[in-house]
Amino acid sequence: MWETVIGLEIHVQLSTESKLFSSASTDFGADQNTQASVIDLAMPGVLPVLNKNAVDMAVKFGLAVDAKIARKSIFARKNYFYPDLPKGYQISQYELPIVFDGKLDIYVDGTKKSVGITRAHLEEDAGKSIHDLYEAESAIDLNRAGTPLIEIVSEPDMRSSKEAVTYLKKIHSIVKSLGISDGNMQEGSFRCDANISLRKPGDEFGTRAEIKNINSFKFVESAINYEVIRQKDILESGESVIQETRLYDPKKDETRPMRSKEEANDYRYFPDPDLLPVEISQEKIDKIKLTLPELPDDKKDRYKNNYGLKEDDAEILSLNSNLSTFFDESIKESDSNPQLVANFILSELVGLCNKHNIDISVATIKPSHISQLMNYIAQGKISSKQAKDILNELWTGKLDIDEIIRSKNIEQVSDTGILMKEAQKILEKHPKEVQDYKNGKDKLMGFFVGQIMKEMKGKANPKVLNEILNKLLKE
Amino acid sequence: MNFKSVKEILTAIKNKDVSVIELTSNYLDKIKERDDELNCFITLTEEFALDKARKIDEEIAKNKVRALSGLPIAQKDIFCTKNIKTSCGSKMLDNFVSPYNATVIEKLNNAGTIMLGKTNMDEFAMGSSNETSFYGPVKNPWDTEYVPGGSSGGSASAVAARISPCSTGTDTGGSIRQPASLCGICGLKPTYGRVSRYGMIAFASSLDQAGIFTTDALDAAILLKEISGYDEKDSTSSSVEVPDYHSYCLSDTNYNYTVGIPEEFVKDLNDDVKKVFYDSVKVLEKIGCKIKTINLKYTSLGVSAYQVVAPAECSSNLSRFDGVRYGHRSDNSSDLENLYRESRSEGFGKEVKRRILVGTYALSAGYYDAYYLKAQKVRNLIANDFRDAFDQVDLIIGPTTPDKAFKIGEKMNDPIAMYLSDVYTVSTNLAGLPAMSIPMGFKENMPLGLQIIGNHFDEKNILKISHLYQQETDWHKREPGK
DSSP, rough: OEEEEOOOEEEEEOOOOOSSSSSOOOOOTOTTTTSSTTTTTTTTTTOOOOHHHHHHHHHHHHHTTTTOOEEOOOOEEOOOOOOTTTTSEEEEEEEOOOOOEEEEEEETTTTEEEEEEEEEEEOOOOOOSSSSSSSSSOOOEESSOOOOOEEEEOOOOOOOHHHHHHHHHHHHHHHHHHHHHOOOOTSSSSEEEEEEEEEOSOOOOOEEEEEEEEEEEHHHHHHHHHHHHHHHHHHTTTTOOEEEEEEEEEETTTEOOOOOOSSSSSOOOEETTTTTEEEHHHHHHHHHHHHHHHHHHHHHHHHHHHOOHHHHHHHHHHHHHHHHHHHHHHHOOOOHHHHHHHHIIIIIIIHHHHHHOGGGGGGGGGGHHHHHHHHHHHHHOOOOHHHHHHHHHHHHHOOOHHHHHHHHOOOOOOOOOHHHHHHHHHHHHHOOOOOOOOOOOHHHHHHHHHHHHHHHHTTTOHHHHHHHHHHHHHH | OOSSSHHHHHHHHHHTOOHHHHHHHHHHOOOOHHHHHOEEEEOOOHHHHHHHHHHHHHHHOOOOOOOOOOOOEEEEBOOOOOTOOTTTTOOOGOOOSSOOOOOOHHHHHTTTOEEEEOOOOOOGGSSSSSSTTTTOOOBTTTTTBBBBSSSSSSHHHHHTTTSSOEEEEEEEETTHHHHHHHTSSEEOOOTTBBBTTTBBBBBSSTTEEEEESSSHHHHHHHHHHHBBBTTTOTEEEEEEOOOOOHHHHSSSOOOOEEEEEEHHHTTTOHHHHHHHHHHHHHHHHTTEEEEEEEETTHHHHHHHHHHHHHHHHHHHHHOOOOOSSSSSOOOOSSSHHHHHHHHHHHSOOOOHHHHHHHHHHHHHHTTTTIIIOOOOOOOHHHHHHHHHHHHOOOOEEEEEESSSBBBTSSSSTTHHHHTTOOOOTTHHHHHOEEEEEEEEEEETTTEEEEEEESSSTTTHHHHHHHHHHHOOOOGOOTTTTT
């Protein structure tokens, strides 16, 4: 009955070595205020000088989302007072952003949907205010001040939290594939504001609430879901939603109105007279185009067409660049069927990662482990059940698969001689069942396998064993 | 010790006729003798100057001579000077010691100059009389009842009083040329982008330009070369080649300049100024210039456009003075908003507040188009006006100011009258053009300046015509009290 309308503004920190307008380092985690130059501190008389790498990165992003690149874009000042904003204005882009009019296709429940990207502009980040360090005073760390960001603004094209998260994941995967951001959400390199409103289908857009600074995919989903219910309750009780900025509290799983920074937001934008317009030639754009790496959509096609992966698996892998890198590495050294490798990674390994809340890129288990395990399965050396056990062992830090197999004594027996002997023993022990089987009681096959497995402590290679039993029972 | 020019000083030092330490001490003594009355300096950098003088003397002894070795200079207190107080004439920065050098300072230091001190100025360069300074008004050495002009009043007065052979200034709407005119010396505002703005505390970024005060045009030519050039720290600085202005001035090439006089610059002049101006026109004719009447039809809109653009930019540029990281912080701040309000209320003077308010208003939602955008359009019209004029003439001249200096206090309560005294100077800032004021005579014993405006990056011809003019006149040699 209510249609949810969602637009996202994503802030992506660019992985340049120095800041957008100064030569100070952008490394995360340094001591407070050690990475703030006279420019970042807004000393009297200093001037900004544009970091050209940041411009190239923004262009890369624009090309990756099929957007137009402004041949001339302009930096503007967004004026407001806040202690972590040293100049009293943020240098951003306002009327002429560097990237505009792009789009991104997402797949939700097997359906393709196109999300419009209104614009992506370059801007500098603010510093950090820390309110809980001292009792009666606030502290300011300006290390982050001046760090380059692109703000990616979508059209209000998404209709569910699922679509929003899929879009967000795809943008995340794109910026990581492009190498323009580390995408680290915990450190704030990738964060998003969600604009949410409800309407009756076909009506004008409703009044929206903006949820600021959400820094995980899960929280985006929860925040939107909470907000949808909140707004629905308001609207159904006949009241109206207030246009406001809210914050999501993951601990309580709710959104709350944010304390407003300035009474009225008149940012008094005007072109920054300290900076020249950014002009980019078509040649430059063409040159950057040639450097674009494989993007999520290309990757997905490759997985489907070259490896025969299922649509859903190809989609999941392509949307997570760490995961797809891991998969690509695993495939490289494996003789196994890629779909089996994908299954194993997506169900077993990702399961472990999620359980322990660790990103696959930093897990101790490497792609080479997966290829080895998959090869052993293919060779019949171990069963897939055993592969899972070995994976759990690997996770605990033992990193030699052969050693694990030896120590656990779990190597599968595929030797036909041994299996033949064991099979004959069991068949001789159960003449009646053999007779019944020969009379058509096919189900007894399982009984024979079970008996042999019991005898061999489960180490018989079921495939080889089956073949042997079939042969013996035909005699 | 009585040197008449920068050129003379440089020659004397090079020839070891005088030691730098002697020379520096001599100027410091002159300053101490006169400055109680004139109030040209906010900070005297005596120790710094003497240390540097000794260092340069050592170099000279080893025959290492830099372009400006041993030249004493006064620096406007708008330029950031490392480990030296940089106040910009404001209570807001009364406690501010800069951690770095402005590019202009760096270049002059490297060229071998000796900084005598930091000169008084209108607060944040906002003023035309030097009366808005937190450190009190500067006096005009020709008559201490009169203003020296502003905002670079301390720098101009010091050179006019011969207590410094040269000085730096900045010009946003006339802040070099107007005080040069009122103090009877040369003041050059180069093309926008000719000199780096890095480290020059910003008033209106798109108009601000650093320049110099000297007694004659040749000295200006020598100094301009040293401060000009592209600076990677200032994106708006220009990479246009810097010529050797001095040798150009002395070269034999006679250009027979066509000089334009805009009707709009002379039509409202009082008789005294008019006479002095047309006398100087005769001198130009005598040296071979062809005089042509031209029109700059948007001149009258210049002050209005300027009074929107400059305050708009200043309102944003001065936001950084918030009492959080440096500068004045109020003791009466109970919370954040209070800290801002009280620190800024206490730290800024009346004129600065007036401009911040005007600028904030002009940029506000709903007014932006009517004020800021419209002013930018006027700015384009003015620039086009000049472009068309330079199709017909090589240089444009007029009086620098509508009248001689006014008395201290005379216009302080009439900001509009004060703003209108910039009528002939602001349009060149709006168009980014170079211009210079040189002495052209007197009205009631107070000096008057001739403004020469050139095309973009044509400082060399402004300097050359000034030099030719000064070959024929001795206005620039007149000293107050003599």
